[in-house]
Amino acid sequence: METFLQIYNETYKILLLLVPILVSVALIVWFDRRVWGFVQKRKGPNVVGPFGLFQTLADALKYIFKEIIIPASANKIVFILAPIITMTLALSAWAVIPLSDKMVISDINVGILYIFAISSLSVYGIIMGGWASNSKYPFLGAIRSAAQMVSYEVSIGIIIINVLLCVGSLNLKDIVMAQQNLWFVVPLFPMFVVFFISALAETNRPPFDLPEAEAELVAGYQTEYSGMMYAMFWLGEYANILLLCALGSILFLGGWLSPVDIYPLNVIPGIFWMIFKILILFFMFALIKAIVPRYRYDQLMRLGWKIFLPFSLIYVVLTASFLVYFDLLPK
């Protein structure tokens, strides 16, 4: 009976996290398109529902009722598995994200490593989709995308080391609590910029959306997908973007902490600040989508390996020596 109750409780908690995330993914897609439209002096989606808020729901309904076409020469099992893996991984990483000091499903000691591991697994959804389609465009898109994600993961890993040096713990709550006096965006501002750009590349967002560069590769690894399977790739992608925004706000912007610890600000519940910070980061993602032209592939690789990697390595050395010299290392 006790086990049953525990399972019931856990399921309840998980649903309470997953459903809001799925709803907010739907809203964030609308927000993305809306910002994109306003930058280009268009209106964006504004017909379905108030301000066009239900546009994504309408899209999703359309996808559900569409036929799922599996190419005759595709490897069926892997083809079907790929979008499932993408979406599952994107959602499962949310298990360790603390939305406020009590709202977290699993408060594990190696939270940041867990997120890093899950995001490095999400390459497989793309490779499997591209390979199983058994067609040229998806395959090329998948290879591009895998190379890109692996390269930028390296620089994200080193940026995380910078933050960990200042915290002394891999627990996400500890990382937030270490920023009570000063958010890490101030001393580590260059790393925040590099993290933000790497996050764009990691989630295949413009200007680094080479896997889906429609002028060259039709839609990259998603070319052969239709109906709900395409929508699942899409959902996974946006859930991943939200995840990296959340990670950015935990690592650099003080998570659920209020900007200054004074009366009217610190009574606002932490989850509000967390969502606010995620939205600000996402707003920057959306703006960049609208204003920056796409990178060439060699430029992308050069940026990752020849600029970001050495720069963040040097910054690790600088941070470490600064902390040691002024005796600020966390005990």
Next chain:
Amino acid sequence: MIAHALFFYFFSIIAIVSAIFVIVSRNTVHAVFFLILDFISIACLFIMIGAEFLGMMMLIVYVGAVAVLFLFVVMLMNVTEQKLSWFRGTKKTGHIPVGLIIGTVILLELIVIVGGWRYRDSFSETEFLSFNSEFTNTHMIGNVMYTDFIHLFQISGIILLLAMIGAIVLTYRKREGVKSQSYIKQISREREDSVQLKDVEFDKGVKLDD
């Protein structure tokens, strides 16, 4: 406790079955996928005994990086279907004796290692590996690795670096006639260098000086 045992059997059965499928499956890409599944379930087993740092490192290093490279190689080599002709004895190859020798050596080594194992007395009571609850096992590994074993740690790092440089030296070829852009040239190009305004007289045409 029952749930714990159930999860243990679940992951270990997946690990063993997928390890068998790595060898058996005809499609090499499928074999790599099963290898990945194997890595993941072993990482889960690590996490179950409380070695969460090792488990996560297993996921990040093996699944996130090494297996991706495997997959790349297998996909690009275009050997997706193995004929398995050696298995049926239609083709003579020298692989079987070599494979048998290596297999026997590994088996012997395993026997030696497992034979030397000392089991704990309280084997049936599953205890977590948290020797000292004050420290997380990330701290413990760091404490050992950067103090007692610092030289071994550094040497293994240098060996990896050497292997990397060696691989680059062996495979890098300077090719002739490759078109590439120079970023400095592209960025430092000014309007004066590239645009000329000329007044063209009617019916005369114009000649540029380069």
